[in-house]
Amino acid sequence: MAAVSPFSEGALPYAPDAADRRRDHSPIRFSARVGAGIAILVATVLIVGLGPFLRGLAAISPLSVLAALVLAVIATSAAAWRWRVVATGYGLTLSRRAGFAAYYRSQFLNAVLPAGILGDVHRAWAHGRDQARLGIAARAVALERILGQIVQVALTLAILLPLGFGYSLVPLVWGAGGIAAGIVVMAVAAVALPRPRRLLRQEYLLLRPVLARPAALLAIITASVVVVASHVALFLVASLAVGLRPDGAIAAVGLVVLAASAIPLNVGGWGPREAVAGAAFALVGLGASAGVSASAAFGALALIGVLPGAIVLLVEQRRRP
Template sequence: MSQTMHRSTLWMWARLLAGAAILAALVWRQGADPFVDGLSLTSPAALLTALVITAGTTLACAWRWSLVAQRLGVAVPLATAVAAYYRSQFLNATLPGGVLGDVHRGVSHGRETRAMGRGLRSVAWDRAIGQAVQAVLALAAVALLVPSVRTPLATASVLAVAVSAFVWATLPRKAKDVLAEEARLLKDVWPQLTLASALAAAGHVVVFVVAARTVGVDAPLATLGALALVILLVSAVPIGIAGWGPREGAAAWVFGAVGLGAAQGLTVAVAYGVMALVATLPGAILFVRRRDGVRAKEPEEVAHV
């Protein structure tokens, strides 16, 4: 057990250091101005827009998770799913690694349903389906970009498929059987899951485009949308400091590759990061209310016993 915890700690620090290294390299290459501009140019109107749009994307994601959880036998009502999703987004945006909120959501749901394995896997399926749909959309959008972006992404896609095949091949037979059975249970709701994922991705793209326009980028909407899908896909890599690092690195790279300037891409990514963080603040309120509710419940349960 201690060895497992040691490995987890090492992996956590490795992810943090990787994100910090990306940010340090960006400051070294681009200076601090893009970071300052991204913070100073973000307007109240942009923040309000992000709050409203993120409410829609959160609803779409919660709908997806609710569908998955119901099929796996650990149903979660849509209203409960929305609140849990807001809390997980807030934790993802404020804690290292960018995935601890989803871990918290899975563990909490597993405890509440007394089915920890299925509770955790419902969240894993939810995130995996969302990322898969976003990856397909990003690869389709790459056709709008220059070869210097298309080639590395095509190579990365091939590597990702190879790694996924390797991971699947090395899974124990029992794990494969469980996942195959759960995939069969989800078969009837794949259209809804795909639609929910596409709506969520579209919402994130709109927030990114608003961030770009807010800081003065006047590139065509189609180009910005394609860039957004690529950057948001890279930002899902679970390294960095509360989501910061891969997103900024990817933005600097792809904006530079299409001739819009790495510094401008970095400024957009910083503005988007601020907007995304503010948009998760309802999750902070829900997190505090849930924690207070649990504390208030404990004496009642003891007295009942």
């Protein structure tokens, strides 16, 4: 994300030669991420076959499409609200209408382009260009996504960890515990080491206008919970479409699948999501094929849900001189 992204502009004090090395190596990193996503997807196909993918896509119905469009509106509205809170905390201006349209556009680009982040790169660049503050706009987009991921991980851990070790998803409980331990270790390391501590302090001074406002934090947490709930609801819709009866176990699996979707080793969202869904469904006794079918239906419905972003993109292209 670094070299082709405006996120690096003014974000970290890299020396020019270090920045050049980042630019030289970022295409390799990008290709490695996409290649890893393709490899995971191919491995999943080799294990379960192509049939579950085709069944998932064929199971999509007009009612499920309608549900996907409605849930996408809810999730996009909440995510745009979160972005607006963060951006205004940085001193930027962002109207409700512009934030909503830009977020739809970025989700569509994330869904159809490799790596799943290029839409956010474009959103940061477009907003920074309009505000003539590219570095701050990039920080706002990065922070908005990071805060959303933090809330999602915290919500996933809060639901999975209390399940205990008598539940069929016990390996996922262990995995959730490992994630929690890893987060703690990284946080301690960041505070203990001089350079990360200095960078964190520098970023905190910029973030203080946002983090020091309880109302803003509450809005960010609420919006993030709404986004996660909307995505889990869509996963339940996809599960219902492939003939499964949605229940608490599938909802828990949905949280895990969403976490896998955030792994930056995918092709338009495809890759780790299907592999994790197959493994998780096998753990709850529903079979890996059912999980892959549900995940495929979820991926297709998620893409359909953000198709209005393509309309936003086309309208912007027509208006541009």
